[in-house]
Amino acid sequence: MASHARTRTAHPTPVLGVVLLSVFAFALLQSLISPVLPVLRAELDTSQDLIAWVMTAFLLSASISTPLLGRLGDRYGKDRVLVASLVALAAGSAVSALAPGIELMLVGRVVQGVGGGVLPLAFGIIRDELPRERAPGAIGVAAALAAVGGGVGIVVAGPLTDTLGVRSLFWVPAVLTAVAAVTARLVVPPSPSRSRGPISWLATVLLAGWLTALLVPLAQASRWGWTSAAVILPLVAAVVLAVAWVVTERRSDRPLVDMRMMRSPAVWATNLVSLLFGVGLFAVMVFLPGFVQAPPESGYGFGVSVTRSGLLLLPMTVTMFFAGLASARLARRFGPRAVLVAASALNATAVAMLAVQHDRQWQIPVALALLGIALGTAFSTMANVIVAAVRPDQTGVANGVTANVRTLGGSLGVAAMSAIVGAHTPVGGGLPTETGYTVGFAVLGVAGVAALVAATRVPGRAPTTTR
Template identity: 35%
Template sequence: MSTPAPATLDEDVTGTGRIVGVLAFAGITVALMQTLIIPIVPQLPTLVNASAANTAWAITATLLAGAVAVPVTGRLGDMFGKRRLLLVSLALLVAGSVVGALATSLIPLIIGRALQGLAAGVIPLGISIMRDVLPSRKLPGSIALMSASLGVGGALGLPAAAVIAEYASWHFLFWTAAALGLIVTALVVAVIPESDARTGGAFDFGGAATLSVALVTLLLGISKGSDWGWTSARTLGLLVVAVVAFAAWVTWELRSPQPLVDLRVSMRRQVLFTNAASIMLGFAMFALSLVLPQILQLPAATGVGLGKSVLVAGLVMAPSGLVMMAVAPLSSRITTTRGPKTTLMAGAGVVAVGYLAGIVLMGAVWQLVVVSLIIGAGIGLAYGAMPALIMSAVPATETAAANSFNTLMRSLGTSFASAVAGVILASMTVTLGSAQVPTQNAFRVVMAVAAGAAVLSVLLASFLPAHGRTDDAASDVVGGPVDAHGVRPVQPVD
């Protein structure tokens, strides 16, 4: 069984463009779910008649469901077809959006948000489909665009959701999401072909169960640690369970003949250091979403806030998403000429520069726009390189699982950023009336930490193999060198 790129696609630029456009649109739609309810979070307790602590589960549920879904859908996509799992993921997004639109109380809302989170595997599945069906010369730019869709959707979603929430019922947010999901589903059915690259075999239920327990307990402990107390029995208990579950998962995977994630491949130098750099970049990307909206929306009386609305905050963040898409061709060009390692290091370096600039540029809206643009450009460069690095070091039949695991590493980075920034902002405060608000130095410390994470990503990426060659172990697994674009051609699979 083999998966050569169809000859017609190599010659038909329009057909290639349609595939890339539809998959990027799918990625943006799924990424929109991250910021869908952010504008209504302060009103949720009143809207669904629940406490603020309980309504926070509407966000946490999406995070947990996505963490579990990403590695599982990736493996199932390799086994049964990536297009098929892409459609399943989109169906879950539509179902979750409808449930959320019909919700009048907290439990249905949480269920709907969890179903939306189960669609998180769409972006790595889309990247893997591109490897299977596009000509190799089109891959770098297409992958960069698809990778950028994660940031684009998150950045554009906030102002769009703010406008909808301000001028319509909050249920309309979910109806809009459902409509987008249906449109994307129809486009995928009409445009996206299924590839023949399959692993076959049995699904690793033991690996899926132990990894799910590990991820849920880790992320739950991190996301709720500030509310429950970092030294509380509940938080520490969850983190201990996470460590034990991760150990059990590693043991299981190393013994499994058909593991959920091939850890032996994941320990190859190129995959290992790319995933480690991804955690740091995920941390750096999410720190921007934590700092800028707060600076913009805090009252001017704090001495640090600019007193702007949620809509203005969203509009300030939106250009970062647009610049991520705009730099996709540049990311592709650097990857083609210098290799994805160079692209990743350059992007992470730009992110570090952006945060260092942010330490001094936070006194006006235009300054925050500049900071957002610099960081967005760096993220766009770096995110386009990571899938190319992963796919040049894994077999074609494990592309979806490997890309999904890399996406999971980025998500873990965002979770760590939320926890670390939360601790910093909560510990460096001043009193304003009856409330405690972060100081200007608190935001500066968060930006400095994010800059440090980006610099660490550069250092980790420096250990990657140079352009045009792979480590011997990776060659043994995959067979054959990478092409001129830093992507290993799809090989026949017995």
């Protein structure tokens, strides 16, 4: 094991504070930019197709980086890789803030995406540094913050842009992550457990290949056309590369992602629930602001501003956080399966409410408050199930896979919603019809029902491994 100048003398409370700040800073970036893409497009004087890559580049980079950095943290020390991830977040944010054009902006967003490693590393550090009795609650808080940050990003994007300008949406995360990086270097002690053996770089390349071939056409399908060669051929390539990746991982003595670990009922069932929850979460965050901002003359919507639309999502953010705090206690009392089943049922109900009850403004925050309870409870419980089910040296990569699966689900949800809403948009342009949103939210509700079924496969009591 490599030597490290610091010793394991850090008090767990400051370590937890640094970890939570790191998680929140990254989560904020996941949604902070999406509400102001039209403003950013005008400032950069670029096309609609190119500005969409501001989100796609970040999503793709984070999807590739998250499991890889989780594995690097398990191999070389979670403390070191956490600092490197935070430095990448800060540097990418600064590059994007200073970018004079779309090209450099995209470079900054790719660098920001490297910070996706913060999530799996955070769960691993909590497991390493906190007493056993405090770890589940702390993991629940971290998982809740990871979800809450996305909601907060949408809420504060409008006020920050109005007050400090659109570039403040990059400067604020840059400052937060720079502070977190310095503090993490000083406070977080060396990892007590390390995995051995080299990193499988062939598996890394294959993983990056199939994720790119999958996510890019999904993100651009509404613009390129679902039947176009630019969408179909990469999706076919994604399947081929994914099969090659699985075969490579199964044959490797030191896989990037251990397929035996993935076959554990606690792991695969939890990841399936995570995928299906991601479908609804990302699609709601992306499309609901546009729905409520539409003028009433369109037959739906309330004609609210960007800032007001963000405030309508505030109940989801608040309930998500407090539900995350309570999740560990609920799981101890009722078991993780019961908690996930209940959360999945509430998730499906909340999204169905958006589909059938959206004529009055108060109905939106009520449905979102229920959705927040479901998401906060589920995400925190899933994180604890994964941590309890794998060895300490697998914590980073296992949680990296779960975060990645949620992102993939989000991509599928956004793509499906885009296709449905796009099919109900006038050919010559203009606003989508109400039917498009109603059908889209109903489809998200079906994904919620599927999550309910998947949650029944999670073990009643999470298996525990040696700490």
